[in-house]
Amino acid sequence: MVSSLDGAVAAGGAGSQGLSTPADRELFRSLRRAAGVVLVGAGTARDEDYRGVRPRRPTADEPVPGPPPPVAVVTGSAALDPAAALFTDTVTAPIVLTTAAAPPDRREALRAAGAEVAVLPDLAPGTLLGTLARRGLHAVLCEGGPTLLGALVAADAVDELRLTLVPVLLGGPAGRIAAGPVAAAPPRGMRLAGHTAAGDGTLLLHYVRPGGAADARTVHPPNE
Incomplete structure (x- = not known):
């Protein structure tokens, strides 16, 4: 998912594509390559x-x-x-x-x-x-929209979240990455598993659900 700093998920009438940056697009492609x-x-x-x-391009590890x-x-x-x-x-x-x-x-x-x-x-x-x-x-990669993601959050079915924060402020009526009539109760806690800052100020955040399958695949900080 991609968002402005103030929580907007769309810009310029182009949906999330209006917010995406080169770093976000590269992450988007890599997540798709790994998805089932x-x-x-x-x-x-x-x-x-x-x-x-x-289709994926051939590599030395995967020639076909x-x-x-x-x-x-x-x-x-x-x-x-x-x-x-x-x-x-x-x-x-x-x-x-x-x-x-x-x-x-x-x-x-x-x-x-x-x-x-x-x-x-x-x-x-x-x-x-x-x-x-x-x-x-x-290996299900959910790309939205907000109503579908909101339903998955409410059902406690989100094991990890890749959130790109783009360094812009938009204001206005743009929605959130997850929305819907039913809120998660209690709120779903997530653990920050990694982050990368791109040269243009884009921040790529990787969160996992504690104790979930994705959490087991990531390295915990020494103080955890």
Whole structure:
């Protein structure tokens, strides 16, 4: 997630892309390369004109890279354009996570466009993550938007957070990185596992949930 210093998550009508810096974009690409699946809400996918994850370049350690992870889109209405880049500019077929309440013709149109359409009983965080896990997709990279992230926070399903702070002040009505009708109770404590300051003042923060899987993979400071 990316935010201005005063908490704004969008700038200049360009969504989060209006805030992103070179350091943030490089982190974004590296997180996608390591993910098993990219999870995103339909509003964010539409607003930011999502497309498939780009294939990895060959390296000495991986001369023949595996396929990029799929993008899994959460949508109650299945109101996605089958001609959008999400379906036409991708190597790995996207996954559409929806319910039986979505019009059947929309679901069929997305299947015809090459998507895997999963019809779920609901779109609660546990249902979404369980559906992905049954497909072997355990390393879930959530890219928002705020409502989806807010639901994951409220369900205590966020194991780590990568937060980029961009050195600008915006003011105005821009929203937060996580929002929704249900707040986490109690608040979810996180531990700072690392941080990097870029030359332009961008601050890349890495937080993990204490005792979680991500916490076990990080090194604790000597005084912990």
